[in-house]
Amino acid sequence: MKKASIFLAFLMIFAVLLAGCGIGGGASKTAGEKEKIVIGYFPNINHVPAMVAKDKGYFEKQLGDGKTMEYKIFAEGGSFMTALKTGEIDAGLVGPGPAMNNYSTGADVKIIAGASTGGxxxxxxxxxxxxxxxxxxxxxxxxxxxxxxxxxxxxxxxxxxxxxxxxxxxxxxxxxxxxxxxxxxxxxxxxxxxxxxxxxxxxxxxxxxxxxxxGWDEVSFGETLPASVMVTSGKMIKEKPETVQKIINAHKDAVKFINDNPAVAQEITIKDIKETTGQELEKEEVELAWKRIGFTHEVDAQAIQDFSDSSYSLKFLKDKPDFKTMIDDSFLK
Missing domain, CATH: 3.40.190.10 (Periplasmic binding protein-like II)
Incomplete structure (x- = not known):
């Protein structure tokens, strides 16, 4: 009996040690561990604000030493939205189409800024x-x-x-x-x-x-629709509004840098796309693409609603939604 008691005591101590090391179920981060913020984006020029913010360290500067950054790359909007819904990413850039499609089916997604137009x-x-x-x-x-x-x-x-x-x-x-x-x-x-x-x-x-x-300026919504938007979850806004504000501050810094320093931003784009896709774009290709895109953190709510009405007409959406509550531009003010 005594040996059994000693053995049970050992198991209890071992279980506590495992939990302390983060191996046990439901373990939380240990004291002093930095909170990780994950940003998602795609390897195309509509997503340059994320590339620039990553390269220039804008997110790190805004969020401070208490957090660490991670970036995840996506090829299309479906996998991005799945990652946002499951909490794999905290925020990021995506086209308005996937964001609206998921919102219309009950997903907890909020558009909090624009990023680019055209393209x-x-x-x-x-x-x-x-x-x-x-x-x-x-x-x-x-x-x-x-x-x-x-x-x-x-x-x-x-x-x-x-x-x-x-x-x-x-x-x-x-x-x-x-x-x-x-x-x-x-x-x-x-x-x-x-x-x-x-x-x-x-x-x-x-x-x-x-x-x-x-052409980019002939296709429907080519000049008005945000080609990419910054999104996060309503849960993130509710639970961590200060973090969301800092993410937006960094995003605005990146957009400003792009418009003030297009040549440098193009170099960052070439480098980032090579690192994420293995393809090295030529300078002339990027310069041509740049002429077909604009960068802004503002959101055109009416353009998004018009786009959604068309998505409904084309039967991408089952119900005709109202996206007013999807857009939260309070962090831009």
Whole structure:
């Protein structure tokens, strides 16, 4: 009996030690451990504010020594939104399409700032003749995701002419994939039309000889819609408003730096995209892409509502939502 008591006591001590080391279930961080803040973004030019903030250490400067930063890279909006909903990331940049689609199904997501505008370009594979909008019928097009920002812009543009995808009874065939792979897919003939975010549109032009058939300022919502927005969760806003404010402060610093120092920002972009995708963009490609994008922390709420109405018309959304409560611009004031 005595040996059994000693053994049980040992087990209890061992369990306490495990919990103290963070191995036991439900363990919290130990005293002195820094809180980690995770920011997500995509490797395209609409997300340059995150790249610049990362490179210049703006988040670290704003958040102070009590927190440590981590960055996660995403190829498309669906996986980004899953990460936000599960708490894998705390905030980050995403297209308004995925944010609105998830909000409409009950996701706890808030748009807290703008990041960029423009940057969506539609290109036709070399040899594919597009003389009028009617020529898009029956073609195979590719976008980063179903119902993503670029997809909605493209389909809205053509819906006005009565051309829709097979998803809603039309003739256009739709594929999805990573923009960095579009050039290869065009060369292989797997797709006819690429709806590409910058800088990949500029890369496609140079590498494949593809022709721009709908410019960034011609495609629907091209000049008004935020191409990327800063989002977080309502829970984060409620529980850590000071942290959210500091994230926004860093984001605003990054946007200002981009507009004041475009050449340096372009160098940061080339470096970051090479590190995250393995592809090194040429300076000329980035300069071309830069002409098709604007950077701002402001949010155009009406443009977002108009975009959502179109998403509903195209049946990406089941119900026609009101996104007024989705936008929280209080941290910008």
């Amino acid at each position: 969506t370009v539609v290109l036709a594979r070399k040899g594919v003749k597009i003389d009028s909008v009617d020529d898009f019928a029956g073609k195979t097009f590719i976008t980063p995701g179903v119902g993503c920002t670029h997809d909605v812009q493209y389909e809205t543009y053509l819906e006005a002419e009565g051309i829709t995808s097979q998803r809603i009874g039309g003739s256009m065939k739709h594929l999805t994939g990573q923009p960095a792979q579009y050039a290869a897919m065009l060369k292989s003939g797997k797709v006819d039309i690429a709806v590409a975010p910058e800088p990949w549109a500029a890369v496609i032009e140079k590498e494949t000889g593809a022709e721009v058939v709908i």
